Amino acid sequence: MTTAATKHITAPENCTGCALCANVCSKGAVSMVWSEAGFLVPAVDTDACVECGLCVKSCPAQEDNLKKLHYADDNQSVVSYGAWNRDSSVHRHSSSGGVFTALAENVIAAGGCVFGVVWKDKLTPVFDKAETPEQLARMRGSKYTHANAAGIYRAVRHELSTGRRVLFSGTSCQVNALRQFLRKEYDNLLTVDIVCHGMPSHLILEKYVEHWEKECGSPVRHISFREKSEGWLNYHVARNHEDGSTRSTEHHKDMYMRLFLSDLALNKACYNCPYAHLPRSGDITLGDFWGVQQVHPDWPIREGVSAVLATSAKGQEALLNCSAALNLMPESFETISAKQRAVYIRPKKEVPQHRARALSLLKQLPLTSAVHRILECDYCGRFCFVWRSFPWFFYKLAQKTKNCITRCLRKK
Ligand SMILES: Cc1cc2nc3c(=O)[nH]c(=O)nc-3n(C[C@H](O)[C@H](O)[C@H](O)COP(=O)(O)OP(=O)(O)OC[C@H]3O[C@@H](n4cnc5c(N)ncnc54)[C@H](O)[C@@H]3O)c2cc1C
Ligand code: SF4
Ligand code: SF4
Ligand code: SF4
Numbered sequence: 001m002t003t004a005a006t007k008h009i010t011a012p013e014n015c016t017g018c019a020l021c022a023n024v025c026s027k028g029a030v031s032m033v034w035s036e037a038g039f040l041v042p043a044v045d046t047d048a049c050v051e052c053g054l055c056v057k058s059c060p061a062q063e064d065n066l067k068k069l070h071y072a073d074d075n076q077s078v079v080s081y082g083a084w085n086r087d088s089s090v091h092r093h094s095s096s097g098g099v100f101t102a103l104a105e106n107v108i109a110a111g112g113c114v115f116g117v118v119w120k121d122k123l124t125p126v127f128d129k130a131e132t133p134e135q136l137a138r139m140r141g142s143k144y145t146h147a148n149a150a151g152i153y154r155a156v157r158h159e160l161s162t163g164r165r166v167l168f169s170g171t172s173c174q175v176n177a178l179r180q181f182l183r184k185e186y187d188n189l190l191t192v193d194i195v196c197h198g199m200p201s202h203l204i205l206e207k208y209v210e211h212w213e214k215e216c217g218s219p220v221r222h223i224s225f226r227e228k229s230e231g232w233l234n235y236h237v238a239r240n241h242e243d244g245s246t247r248s249t250e251h252h253k254d255m256y257m258r259l260f261l262s263d264l265a266l267n268k269a270c271y272n273c274p275y276a277h278l279p280r281s282g283d284i285t286l287g288d289f290w291g292v293q294q295v296h297p298d299w300p301i302r303e304g305v306s307a308v309l310a311t312s313a314k315g316q317e318a319l320l321n322c323s324a325a326l327n328l329m330p331e332s333f334e335t336i337s338a339k340q341r342a343v344y345i346r347p348k349k350e351v352p353q354h355r356a357r358a359l360s361l362l363k364q365l366p367l368t369s370a371v372h373r374i375l376e377c378d379y380c381g382r383f384c385f386v387w388r389s390f391p392w393f394f395y396k397l398a399q400k401t402k403n404c405i406t407r408c409l410r411k412k
Contacts, residue, residue, distance in 0.1 A: 007051035010126045011041035014061045014269040017199065018177035019149040021055035030055055032150045037359045038201030039267045040146040060177060066274055070179035070281060078278060079316055080333045081308040082289045083326050084300055095142040095226040096288040097306030102325040103192060103284065103318055104136050104167055112165030112188075114139065115156055117147040122220050123205055127152040127170070129159075139169075142194070144225050145205050146267075149174055153181040160299055162188045171196050172275035174281045190318050193282030195307075198270030200260040201359060207367040208256045218243035225257070232304030233293065255371045263374055264358040268351055276346035283315030284308065289331075291339035299329070307336035309344075 009021045009030065017040035022030040029048035035041045040057070059065060061126030085091040094101060106113040114130045116139035125143035130136040149170065156178060159166045168178055169192035178191065209220050218241040227238035227248050237256055238248035251257040259265055275281055289307040292299060299305055308328070310316040317329060337344045354374070361370045 007053045007056065008044045008046070008049045009042050009059060010044075011035070012059065012270070014059045015039075015059075015115040015267075016173040016177075016269045017039055017041065017146050017267065018060060018173045018355035019369060020058055020060060020153065020177035020181055022150040023177075023181055024054050024152040026054075027179040030150075034150050034202055036363070038203035038206070038265075038362075039199070040202075042150060049365075052185045058180065060173070060180060060221060060274075061269065062250075065180075069274065070176050078333055079310040080331055080336050081310075081319070082292060082296065082299065082329045082331045082336060083308045084304065084318075086325055086327060088303070091300075091303045092228055093137075094140050094304070096232070096286070096304040097308075098140075099286055099308055099322075099326060100169060100192060100194075101136065101140060102322040103190070104130070104139070104169075105133060105325065106318070106322055107131065107165050107167040108136065108191065110165050112167065113159055114167045114169070115152060116167075116169045117143055119143060119222065122209055122222060123202075124148075136313070142225055143202060144256075145202050146199050149177070153178050157182060157190070160189055165186060166190070167192065169194060169282075169286075171199070172281045172285075173269075173273070176275055179281060187314075190284070190314060191282040192284045192286060193275075193280055195276075195285055195287035196270075197340070197343045198263060198273070201265040201362065203269075203359065203362040204256055204259050204265060204367075207362060207370065211255070211367040212239050212241075212247070216241055216243075216245065216247065218245065226304075228303060231302045233301065240321045241262075242279075255367055258375060259358075259362075261370060264352055264354055265362060266355075268355075270348045271351045273346050276343060278311075278345065280309065280311050283312045284310055284319065287336075287340075287343060289336050295331075295335055296329075309333070309336075320390075337410060 017032065019032050020030050021042045026049045027050055030042045032040045032045045056062065080199045083097050083099050085094065085102055090098045090101045099156060108131065114136060114158050115127055116130065117125050118128045118138040120126045125145060125147040127147055127149045156166055156168055165188045167190045168175065171381045172193040175193040213219050220239050221242050222240040227236040230236060236248040236252060237254040238246055240246050261312055267392045287307045289305040292305045293301045308319065358374045361373050365373065392394050
């Protein structure tokens, strides 16, 4: 799609779901909806649209705009750290080291506000504003699915224009979209980009909730993707049900995490993420310091350690101002990124061949069958429930066949 071809937006092939188009439209004609494949895409109310073309012109995924990405500092010299929160409760309830909360608490204490992602309900993460530590608590923890940012960049601009301090945290594509929306630097804005290897299809979450509600006979109330009672390295996915019960699964056995981490059902744009490189869009970048146990076994690894990059002078200052709440240990970028270099500096990657099949199986099948067909059994998937249902029969049959062949060979 080119600017000349259409005056109102349709999601381009590499749409990240950043919702910039929904924020720039002054007629409120663009909303973000789930596509059939389970990704946030824009939908235009053509009655409200006046065909000004601004949404198309602004879209960061349009080829011309991909060359104009927005960085915290064009000549970034990155300072990197391993870090964790001194408050043990915050530390435990954050995805990694709880650095986000330390930064956000400072902004709130100075009378500012924080924009980040909260659960609206069990299936829907959305951006929201926090002005108190209680509201901030809802932002803690990663929600591993697309969060809707419609209307949020406007709300950020409104707060900035009053002179209030604002912290915005989101994925790199969302921070880039905010910068493009604002079109100028604000001294009172601090941006935090959360490193991410990709946004999984929302179909996985829908099927996941459906599966556990059926299995447990009670609606799911809340999901925590990083439950650390067995430690950060062996985090669990925990589900709270309406009947008061909580059940959890180790991440490497959990169907949601297995599909997410397989990278077979991510948004197309994420395979070739234009934002996964240095310089970065945020003043500060946060991720997990995977592999820290090998280099710093004496750090509090049980509750998790964050990998932190300060990519601008503003980001560095904000981190140093948190020293009362944070343990901030200088460490080289090579070391903090060693186990997942690609989330910081992504090489060009093809969209996996099996992605379309995986998404179509997710749409058609219950979760257990879909996971089995996508991850475990590429070839005999259609029939393997037969082998699985009667294993003894097939074992005996195989034994008999083997004996028969051995006897035949002996006779020869
Ligand atoms: C989709 C996704 C994929 C990720 N993949 C990786 C990865 O491959 N490697 C890695 O090292 N780290 C990854 N992370 C980041 C990691 O999980 C932690 O969020 C990060 O280490 C910060 O942790 P924290 O303890 O400082 O704060 P936390 O309190 O855990 O961080 C919460 C912050 O994350 C933001 N957030 C939560 N969910 C979303 C969402 N859906 N969209 C946008 N922002 C969100 C909140 O606004 C809040 O600011 C990913 C995060 C997300 C959301
Ligand atoms: S990339 Fe962002 S601005 Fe472009 S269509 Fe998608 S959601 Fe809209
Ligand atoms: S063309 Fe203009 S009015 Fe129409 S959806 Fe885009 S920004 Fe809104
Ligand atoms: S991988 Fe890139 S495009 Fe995808 S959600 Fe993360 S920052 Fe956005």
